[in-house]
Amino acid sequence: MAKISIKKIAELAEVSKTAVSFVLNGRGDEKNISKATQDKITAIAKENQYQANHIARSLSIGKSFTIGFIVPDISNPFYGKIARHIEQFAEDKGYSVMVASTNEDLKKEKKIIDQFKARQVDGIILASSAPNLSTLNITLNKNLPTVLFDRVFKDSSQSFVDINNEEAAMQLTETLINKGHSRIAFFSTTSYLPNISDRTRGYKAALEKNGITYDSKIHFEIDFKNKKEEIVNAFSSIMNTEDCPTAILFVNNVLASEALWCVNTSFTPYKDQLSFACFDNLDLFDYSLPKVSSVIQPSEEIANQSVFMLCKQIEDTIGKEGIQLKTKIINR
Amino acid sequence: MAKISIKKIAELAEVSKTAVSFVLNGRGDEKNISKATQDKITAIAKENQYQANHIARSLSIGKSFTIGFIVPDISNPFYGKIARHIEQFAEDKGYSVMVASTNEDLKKEKKIIDQFKARQVDGIILASSAPNLSTLNITLNKNLPTVLFDRVFKDSSQSFVDINNEEAAMQLTETLINKGHSRIAFFSTTSYLPNISDRTRGYKAALEKNGITYDSKIHFEIDFKNKKEEIVNAFSSIMNTEDCPTAILFVNNVLASEALWCVNTSFTPYKDQLSFACFDNLDLFDYSLPKVSSVIQPSEEIANQSVFMLCKQIEDTIGKEGIQLKTKIINR
DNA sequence: CATCTATACTAAATCGGTTTAGCAAAAGTA
């Protein structure tokens, strides 16, 4: 019952702690512990259901085999799916994962990172809410292996797993254009995360390429803290105008699903007249009206690469690496 | 840069480690450390950006301030939402949370629990995949504070946060009956988790109460490992019969969304003829056709109570407690 | 003046592992 330690096993087996440690770590042969002694030790360990104290081990070897996974909101299925895979890949490599949501709050993000650092995580995988590189660098803990994903500053000194946001945004905008839309509103956010900027560029590039003039009157920058209200306002302001947009591009799934809800409750007449498109798929887009075309990020591969890069950093102290993964567009 | 320890601070301040520890833990006054010494110590700590090594602390005090959150699938928004709140409530109490998905695999569940125990988590919050109490007891680690949720054995010796599955299932079934349905199919799972049994009882009770005979021919027990295929088979077998069901009750959101997909791709004629209802809401049910009425569990309150009960167990070694929270039905 | 108490600290044990350096006896070699 009472937890048994290496010391107690040593006493019971009448050998030294050292011997017990060697044997239980499978280094008995290597360390010239006789078969008889090894058997005695393993037998006593089994009998007493010995389980190594991972914390003591961590302290001793200076490694926790724990990684931190930090995202704006773990309940967003986009992050949830990645979390699931991160967890799996991490486990394969002997790591456990602690998760935390920042709620898009940079102060909280910093607090979490510091906390994780104090808890001696070996590294973190982070979708940061930092609006620019210098803020990110203040937030990040130098010397802590880090892989950025989803919100990536390529010119940072950190490793990253990214997608080509600009190109994807272009393609996504063009699926709308190809459906015949020429008046396409754009809902982005006030906080200018790097992915948002890239997506914005992609949107504008697609318009230009197709001879459509960018109109800032139908480009809305939504403050996440007031998103419900601001989305309603945005709809009110455009829906009754002469040149009412026939399609809307959203910079992420949160805005799109909020807008869906808004259209389905308050602006129902527009349900059938609008086409939506956004980044980061949600299952509900299969069923919603308007249907939402979306850019789907390869969550398993993001997780795989993130863990892989992080482990490389942890184990070999390898420098910065970056990778850009392919996205897929779901045209609905 | 290089991490600084209490020992180094002691050297720099020319005092003992003990004094440093006292001061940095805010017990300087209590321990009669002079103001001057306290100032010197805190100054040096600040200057060097001292951050306590949480692992050393854990080893010393025998508490990790970490809890494990173990669910079948963290990417299921039902669990994701709870995770988000668990995380928040845990942080408020100074705990960090490690998450892991069992994939409904009991062996993996046991492995994760053992791993978490080895990592000295102070307790776990668990939605177990154990099919019965004795299996659960084998899986669980005695002496590890545990709170069960979602899949609860009330007669276990563990604390739990539950809902009234039977009653909720009755009510949900009756919303279908009240819409005029009298032939209501039921999709449950082969693995007879306690919540599933309760929900099944609720379904049958509602039928009986309303004078409808339970028909095992339209009660399908789906094997989760083959759910896609088995759902298709189930649909094929009922949809062409004389007394084709007009509504389907699903035992959880996974089956319901799988079935939605199935109806929307392979059995489209039935899209408008069927009513769906299931446990555990998903956002997509607002938009899907058939619309899906659902039982929504109070995720924030589940999280709050789980953390609260767990902390009570950890801190006061209080015995078993159980609570049943209210659910809400969303009638679509 | 002696004693007691408060002040201001510290030495050392402890948590449960890992790891380095080294010792003693047996076996192998010249």
Add this chain to the structure above:
DNA sequence: TACTTTTGCTAAACCGATTTAGTATAGATG
């Protein structure tokens, strides 16, 4: 036989905190 090597082990330091049991000095009390 003397020396080297191998076998089989252990003592003790260490990781970075916490905490108990004390010590030395200064000031208060009788």
